[in-house]
Amino acid sequence: MTIATLPQQPPQAAGEASESELLNCATEALRTRRLAEVAELRLAIQWAIVHGHARGDRDPMVTPGGDGTPAVREHAIPELAMARETHPATTRALLADGLDLVHRFPRTWAVVEAGRCEPWVARKVAVLSRALLSEQVVRVDRAVARAIAGHAPSTVLEIARAKVIEADPETHRAERERSRHERYVRLSRTDEYGYRHIIARITAGDAAWIDAMVDRVADILTTTMGHDHNHDELRSLAMGWLARPLDLLKLLVEHTQPADDKATGEPGEPGEPEQPAWAPDHMAETIDKLCALSARQLARLRGRGRLFVHITDEALRTRTGIARVEGVGPIDITQLTEVLGHADVTVTPVLDLRLRRRSDAYEHPELVKDHVWNQTGGDCFPFTPRSATRDGVDYDHAIPYDDTGPPGQTGPHNSGPLRRSHHRTKTHSGLTTRVVGPGRHLWRTPHGQAFLVDHTGTTRLTADQAAAMTEAIGDGVELYFSTPLGYAPA
Incomplete structure (x- = not known):
């Protein structure tokens, strides 16, 4: 398989080019970018071809693409991901899309190879069609190949969705029936100001009632907080009240008009029942139970949560600085009250990371896990996001545990937190790791790549630098480089 030669940059400087030349350069730059993405897809496909056969009984094969695409060695994917400086899931998606385009969308792939369309649109079509059988996907390929070079991406994707439905209406x-059970409530990442989005998939009826309640609380807050807040801001504040049912109930009761004060402002009819027809029969009984609960029991209705907050003693003393909340991210210390709210807080003492905690057992004691987690700060796999939580990782021995080996093999000096998939990859794919300092993890791949994962992220190393770091740590020395790792000084 050959890689396309990319066009050279235009010889003219921007100030020397005419308007027509600039427009021509813009068109050429577009084609250059598209062909570069094609070249990346070809490299991924070639890697899949090279690793299309298992190399032993414990070398599993996976099929990232759809029906009719070849299998790939599962443990070959992470090393390609490291070379591309991406997460393995991102590289697996590239492999899947490339294999689908070549084997399932030959007409569309021909348009992509020619640089006549956006490769990402073709990749999206491949994802939309992945569940179809190879004979069913033919009609999608024909329709998309005719449209992808001349229509807007949204139009192409709409055509693809329609053809997918036509190809397999039963599926x-x-x-559609299965999606009815795909309910969820999720949180987005925290932005730089400490705010998050709540994303939920609920029924249209529930959504309408929640929206109405948020609007009702926002209207109440307008009277209690003044009119210097816009309505969207008040609705955002109202969402927070939904998490405090007792406070919400109190707020609603205090701002509910008497029974004879209807929306029209007219008194009710004589003999009209106080309980609305839509109210459940057990409402009065529920209110009586709430009134009978003690203050401690009422407090428990809030639920319990667990937060890991990292903060310095100076920030606590001066009330200025940054706190890092796991699962939330960095926030201004003054925002801690917003995160913790009116909750009862149990404070866990901080760990002294200077201590050398070790265990003779294979299992990591909880105290050692806390030490490793705080020292590393997240999943230590190269190029992986630090979004894992302490309870969502395995604690892996960098140098495999030896039952007949010396004591003290389990500890921060030989441990790194890894998501289960990364732990499995490290165990079976020939990757090796060493802890080369507190929170510093050296990775090496079967084909000689080397990476350092530390508080700065993932940095590529040369083979000599990796060897030097390994030798130094064996002598009890942590090795740092004054020039950027893996790159010669300019």
Whole structure:
């Protein structure tokens, strides 16, 4: 397989080019970018071809693409991901899309190879069609190949979705039925100001009632907080009240008009029942139970949560600085009250990371896990996001545990937190790791790549630098470089 030669940059400087030349350069730059993405897809496909056969009984094969695409060695994917400086899931998606385009979308792939369309649109079509059988995907390929070079991406994707439904209407109906059970409530990442989005998939009816309640609370807050807040801001504040049912109930009761004060402002009819027809029969009984609860029991209705907050003693003393909340991210210390709210807080003492905690057992004691987690700060796999939580990782021995080996093999000096998939990859794919300092993890791949993962992220190393770091740590020395790792000084 050959790689396309990319066009050279235009010889003219921007100030020397005419308007027509600039427009021509813009068109050429577009084609250059598209062909570069094609070249990346070809490299991924070639890697899949090279690793298309298992190399032993414990070398599993996976099929990232759809029906009719070849299998790939599962443990070959992470090393390609490291070379591309991406997460393995990102590289697996590239492999899947490339294999689908070549084997399932030959007409569309020809348009992509020619640089006549956006490769990402073709990749999206491959994802939308992945569940189809190879004979079913033919009609999608024909329709998309005719449209992808001349229509807007949204139009192409709309055509692809329609053809997917036409190709397999029964599966579409089954997927629609299955989607009814795909309910969720998720949190986005925290932005730089300490705010997050709540994303939920609920029924239209529930959504309408929640929206109405948020609006009702926002209207109340307008009267209690003044009119210097816009309505969207008040609705955002109202969402927070939904998490405090007792406070919410109190707020609603205090701002509920008497029974004879209807929305029209007219008194009710004589003999009209106080309980609305839509109210459940057990409402009065529920209110009586709430009134009978003690203050401690009422407090427990809030629920319990667990937060890991990292903060310095100076920030606590001066009330200025940054706190890092796991699962939330960095926030201004003054925002801690917003995160903790009115909750009862149990403070866990901080760990002294200067201590050398070690265990003779294979299992990591909880105290050692806390030490390793605080020292590393997240999953230590190269190029992986630090979004893992302490309870969502395995604690892996960098140098495998030896039952007949010396004591003290388990500890921060030989441990790194890894998500289960990364732990499995490290165990079976030939990757090796060493802890080369507190929170510093050296990785090496079967083909000689080397990476350092530390508080700065992932940095590529040369083979000599990796060897030097390994030798130094064996002598009890932590090795740092004054020039950027893996790159010669300019």
